[in-house]
Amino acid sequence: MKDLTGQQRHAEAYNLITEEGPQFPDDESDVYYLRSCAAARMGRADLAVTLIREALARGHWYGEVFLRRSPSWGPLQGTAGFEDVARESLARQRAASAAARCSVVGEQLGPEPYRAVVAFHGNGGNTRESLSGWREVVHEGRLLVAVQSSQWIARGRAVWDDEDKALRDVREQYATLTAEYALDVGHLIIAGFSMGAETALRMALGGTVPARGFVLLGMAGPRTADPASWLPFIEKRRQSGLPLRGYLMVGANDDDGVRREKMTRLADFLTSHGIPCGLEVLPGHGHEYPGNCLSTVRRAFAFINSDDP
Template identity: 30%
Template sequence: MAQFLQLQQQVFALYGEKKYAQALEVIQQALPQTPDYAARLTDWQACLLCLQGQPDQALKVLQGGLEQGLWFSRNRLTGDPDLAAIQERPELKAILEESERRKQAAQAQIQPKLRVFAPKYFDEKTPLLMAFHMKGANLEDTVPHWLSAVDRGVFLALLQSGQLEGPNEYCWDNFAQAEQEAKSAFAVLKTQHPFNPDYVVLGGASQGAGLALRLALQQTIPAKGFIAVVGAPNPEAFLPHFESAVQKGVKGVFITGDQDRAKPLLENVYEQLHSRGLECRLEVIPNLGHDYPVDMPERLERALRFIIAA
């Protein structure tokens, strides 16, 4: 997992510098060592080839992935502007049709997964942090970013969605399903772990941040607050619930970057809640895009302290 995160950081850095050929070379060298991420890396290869003016080669790479048993996210292939050069091509339509067939077959075998990390010492007074992954991520991607909470004496529970986005990639697209999965997971936690029900915090990144915020404000899960990293839901999704959340003392921490594509939405949500009396904080990090900050452990510690303080 650490190997893939390092690879992703390296590729994204080269992409940001428009060093597409170098990024492509890095991916090609890494593919044999990262089979669990083959579909994602193949997708990135296609993006980089399109950006270098090689749409035919991009399609060949995707078709080669299909031949190896992979399939690809429709949302990503049709929505990523880096793939604009092939999005009207009939070859891509065929790739999408086969990918959808394979996705449906895979989806039938998928169930949500819950993983819990306990601090060294815990009892019925121990806080609980329940966190939700980004769209297109999985448990393994997500653990490193939240694990530092355990060293601070907090139970960490991570939920992987039962909704497939791509191979080894999951999403929270269907909110009703996501809400039910979260409720079921929380019920399991209550029966198996002695955490303090008055000190429950929900966290998430990107799409998972929007889910955490909605569940906290609705009190679907009786949370004391939320931590939203580079993501938030549209205001109409939660405004009907803000008054009761304020009355219950729900707090929130928003973390974004000045290069984050979700920053305008996140700032709007923060203003909507803050102006209505919900106690929350906004952190805007220089040079951070749509990703976790490198100093996530320190920011997580401060956020938890702010939310669970009496």
């Protein structure tokens, strides 16, 4: 698909995704988007808009980023048909943003207060993916909480790019959580994947979530490659006087090994500034949740709790 688009063979790309798309029902929204983009590139504005309308009818929608920044949809801007579906799509985005809330699962939790893991999905993800990716923690008798960003870019896909909105979402959802559950803040762990990992670290260092430790998987974001940019956050944590430990995990094949180097530097930097960090490289994995990671989760928790009295 990418090769055909790069070669300006848009009709072939359209036919390919139309034929192969039904094999990927979980990616139906993306299939409609790619078909519409190919149609627009072919000069078929009518077909491009029809496909967006069909996607809306099936419950999908596309946010501001897709609607206004997609190069393929650039020629459609301002046309009556496109603006009609754009209004509907943006209305659904606003409704989804207003309804963002955390999700909670747990089993055999025992008496209150509960030990909990508060998880952050990656960019383009959602709470369902967080609950699936970190599901192993419930086997350790912990409450698993997945925080949902309100920065939706499409149905089922949200990002953490706006730090102020991320802070607001986390504060509101954590307040709701603590109103419903008594948590053991002395053993609260915050976890995150990709950009959600960078967001989780900000929240842990800043005390937005009073975490005892953090577990970061495949961390990505503007600060990941620049450990020194965390100094103001580290200083704020130091002033609180509260202990904090972390555990970083990264796939050996993530970004061809580049992400492993970035996370190694970050782990060393945090450790040298008073926040001990372990690091584990996951063989055979890329930028993904590892699955069946109970042993890895246990090692992370053991490291975080290793200085318990």
